[in-house]
Amino acid sequence: MSVDPRLRTRATELFGVDYPIVQTGMGWVAGPSLVTGTAEAGGLGILASATMTIDEMDAAIGEVRSRTDQPFGVNLRPDAADLDDRADRLVEAGVRVASFAGPPPGPVVQRLRDGGVLVMPTVGARRHAEKMAELGADVILCQGGEGGGHTGSIPTSLLLPQVLDAVDVPVIAAGGFHDGRGLAAALAWGADGVAMGTRFLLTAESKVPDTVKAVYLGTPVTGTVVSSSIDGKPQRVIRTRLVESLESARLTRMVRAAANAWRFRGITGMSMAAMLREGLAMRRSQDLTWSQMAMAANAPMLTRATMVDGDIDAGVLPTGQCVGVVEDLPTCAELIDRIVAEAVEALDRLAP
Amino acid sequence: MSVDPRLRTRATELFGVDYPIVQTGMGWVAGPSLVTGTAEAGGLGILASATMTIDEMDAAIGEVRSRTDQPFGVNLRPDAADLDDRADRLVEAGVRVASFAGPPPGPVVQRLRDGGVLVMPTVGARRHAEKMAELGADVILCQGGEGGGHTGSIPTSLLLPQVLDAVDVPVIAAGGFHDGRGLAAALAWGADGVAMGTRFLLTAESKVPDTVKAVYLGTPVTGTVVSSSIDGKPQRVIRTRLVESLESARLTRMVRAAANAWRFRGITGMSMAAMLREGLAMRRSQDLTWSQMAMAANAPMLTRATMVDGDIDAGVLPTGQCVGVVEDLPTCAELIDRIVAEAVEALDRLAP
Incomplete structure (x- = not known):
């Protein structure tokens, strides 16, 4: 044709x-x-x-x-x-x-x-x-x-x-x-x-994974949020409980952010050394605070947790707002x- | 043609x-x-x-x-x-x-x-x-x-x-x-x-007024905000100092909102009786708290302050985001x- x-x-x-x-x-x-x-x-x-x-x-x-x-x-x-x-x-x-x-x-x-x-x-x-x-x-x-x-x-x-x-x-x-x-x-x-x-x-x-695709298919056009609490830059993701807790954590101090980072380290299995290496590279290339950096170092692993491992509770689901249609x-x-x-x-x- | x-x-x-x-x-x-x-x-x-x-x-x-x-x-x-x-x-x-x-x-x-x-x-x-x-x-x-x-x-x-x-x-x-x-x-x-x-x-x-049109023409595509603090419903307006102060006031309690309403009553010259009448009508037709209502009663006057009287500091300037282009x-x-x-x-x- x-x-x-x-x-x-x-x-x-x-x-x-x-x-x-x-x-x-x-x-x-x-x-x-x-x-x-x-x-x-x-x-x-x-x-x-x-x-x-x-x-x-x-x-x-x-x-x-x-x-x-x-x-x-x-x-x-x-x-x-x-x-x-x-x-x-x-x-x-x-x-x-x-x-x-x-x-x-x-x-x-x-x-x-x-x-x-x-x-x-x-x-x-x-x-x-x-x-x-x-x-x-x-x-x-x-x-x-x-x-x-x-x-x-x-x-x-x-x-x-x-x-x-x-x-x-x-x-x-x-x-x-x-x-x-x-x-x-x-x-x-x-x-x-x-x-x-x-x-x-x-x-x-x-x-x-099919389970993750099902979450996307079930998300309405109002079911997304733009959050800066994942890696320091605004990112549109599906509004899950994890994202909501990250968003509220953003309002607290370094201590809370560091604790979150440590918790996600456990979830994603990223080594402390790898986390620091990634974090330092980000801190050099972007204008991040140490607390943002601690979260940001784990950010690619948060996406991996859903997209590769299918673990919806442990990860983030990046999406366009068109997911709703x-x-x-x-x-x-x-x-x-x-x-x-x-x-x-x-x-x-x-x-x- | x-x-x-x-x-x-x-x-x-x-x-x-x-x-x-x-x-x-x-x-x-x-x-x-x-x-x-x-x-x-x-x-x-x-x-x-x-x-x-x-x-x-x-x-x-x-x-x-x-x-x-x-x-x-x-x-x-x-x-x-x-x-x-x-x-x-x-x-x-x-x-x-x-x-x-x-x-x-x-x-x-x-x-x-x-x-x-x-x-x-x-x-x-x-x-x-x-x-x-x-x-x-x-x-x-x-x-x-x-x-x-x-x-x-x-x-x-x-x-x-x-x-x-x-x-x-x-x-x-x-x-x-x-x-x-x-x-x-x-x-x-x-x-x-x-x-x-x-x-x-x-x-x-x-x-x-020309002075108000000039404010619109000078507003960039990022110079607007969607605020619910004007009359309780999300409304896109130019991000002026007044709107920013309303937005931060929204996070505080009734007392602050009532004080604001009283202050704007002075600015807009709305009588207390007119304000209550307007507010009660809104409270009936919408789902507003008393503090939202106090602000909402004055909302049309806030727009009037700019659009009719040209008083940019006392009013709100509703706008589409296309104001920036x-x-x-x-x-x-x-x-x-x-x-x-x-x-x-x-x-x-x-x-x-």
């Missing part, structure tokens, strides 16, 4: 994919299975490498390569200690896109671009989009506050036009998108595509086909 | 206007001047009658009538003591649309519809849209959380598809909309038009022409 020309954008050209649909690099979630499923269905899948060692990343890239000839991306942590090496590996492997949740350092942007890898940072404010475009970003992923995980306070309806006004490079819209009507709306605003996290977390190819677990192919059909139908309604 | 057929929707047919653009009924702001300007430019203007006596409402309707032959609407307070009489006056005057910020009582819906007046309630949640459609609403105005004044927690990108799925009547999208790209996006989602408050507050025909004060005709041209341009980009 040939692709509707209205769905061809500067982003599909750059990425070399059929549809302007990006599956985001969710830590512990976006592994080879999800990325391959997305790539084979015509979207851009992004492997989450921030929660992998560099060797695990290599192995995961190799696995995707062995399962599909389609292009895909890899998400990197901009403050990873071995970022230069990771960038080199992406270049060597011929990965199409490197995405970043935060602003990557200029020299790494250069290194990736020189090696033929497209650089796509995520922004939540207009000025960050401007800075990233100046630094040489090829594509801007613009995430409105209704998006999942680390997120800003400006909703998609306002951030997207602001970012479109600010930069000339292609813009991918994220935050609230989950269906084809939304894709048509993003294209009407002038975006070059949409990115979705939660919608892809809730597919057959996503390896998240997602109601099924299609395959990636079913999902993308449906989104494309809905988008074409919406565009047909607007035809002259 | 003939209207682009892509901008003709079920709503423009019902309203009898050229463009699917609604100017909302903002208390103290949407008077005859703004409504006439909007109506003459081809949009649907809505007169705010909630802050008018019934005779003032009649006079305002008469003034609009004397200045334009175009259809327009009137916003009513669903808990007004004289609601039945107001409904009768709208029927007599042949007003096209009655809009409501909250759910109107069933008998009033019937009375208006029987008299040929379209009923358009505002909703911020899917279930409210369903209820209102069942009650006989002709059009649903769906306002995402980024909208101004009283507002919900669900952003437009999620509320709009939810409401479109829930009801068969025409849906007008509000919350974040301020330009023609946004109108095109709303139509792509499947809405029948957009409504804008803040964008029309910032026009030449809006009678808000609005940068000029066009006439209504300039604004609507621009929105239409931008929307047509956006739709042309999506043409097959």
Whole structure:
């Protein structure tokens, strides 16, 4: 089937994919299975490498390569200690896109671009989009506050036009998108595509335990909260009892935070040495107090507790607010086909 | 100039206007001047009658009538003591649309519809849209959380598809909309038009004092806050020192709230008897504590202090989050022409 020309954008050209649909690099979630499923269905899948060692990343890239000839991306942590090496590996492997949740350092942007890898940072404010475009970003992923995980306070309806006004490079819209009507709306605003996290977390190819997927499916649109008490930065997660207790703990002092950190150390099994190492790295790269740091050191393990181990009480469940309108677990192919059909139908309604 | 057929929707047919653009009924702001300007430019203007006596409402309707032959609407307070009489006056005057910020009582819906007046309630949640459609609403105005004044927690990108799925009547999208790209996006989602408050507050025909308009124009997209401390219900306003002090006062007890109420009584010049009367009416119709009630009684006066008297320190400034991207004060005709041209341009980009 040939692709509707209205769905061809500067982003599909750059990425070399059929549809302007990006599956985001969710830590512990976006592994080879999800990325391959997305790539084979015509979207851009992004492997989450921030929660992998560099060797695990290599192995995961190799696995995707062995399962599909389609292009895909890899998400990197901009403050990873071995970022230069990771960038080199992406270049060597011929990965199409490197995405970043935060602003990557200029020299790494250069290194990736020189090696033929497209650089796509995520922004939540207009000025960050401007800075990233100046630094040489090829594509801007613009995430409105209704998006999942680390997120800003400006909703998609306002951030997207602001970012479109600010930069000339292609813009991918994220935050609230989950269906084809939304894709048509993003294209009407002038975006070059949409990115979705939660919608892809809730597919057959996503390896998240079924019990955890059930919690997501049961969460209403008002069942999420943006909390800074997990790792010091605002993050949208499902409002569980754990998150509520973290939120109230945030109002007390260091002592309480340290006790919490110690308690979660026990739950997640992170060694004291690993916790301190992680914490110190974060304290250097971010502006955190010692009490925030103590919690933050354990933050990736809190997500792992749910996403990998299926322990809902011990972990956090990052999510977009669109969790409240997602109601099924299609395959990636079913999902993308449906989104494309809905988008074409919406565009047909607007035809002259 | 003939209207682009892509901008003709079920709503423009019902309203009898050229463009699917609604100017909302903002208390103290949407008077005859703004409504006439909007109506003459081809949009649907809505007169705010909630802050008018019934005779003032009649006079305002008469003034609009004397200045334009175009259809327009009137916003009513669903808990007004004289609601039945107001409904009768709208029927007599042949007003096209009655809009409501909250759910109107069933008998009033019937009375208006029987008299040929379209009923358009505002909703911020899917279930409210369903209820209102069942009650006989002709059009649903769906306002995402980024909208101004009283507002919900669900952003437009999620509320709009939810409401479109829930009801068969025409849906007008509000919350974040301020330009023609946004109108095109709303139509792509499947809405029948957009409504804008803040964008029309910032026009030449809006009678808000220039000093107050300057405050709006200088407010960034992050300069608003949703506060429940003004009248007990969440309301998006500009984050001024007054609002911040109200927010912190909310955490203290009755004594502080009562002292505040007494202080604002002095500022706004509301008599103690009027304050109690207003407060008791609110306590009956809403679920307010006595301390909330004391503040709430003065709430309309707090808005009046800014919007009418231009006293920025003594009042609140209701706003949509889009205040951060609005940068000029066009006439209504300039604004609507621009929105239409931008929307047509956006739709042309999506043409097959």
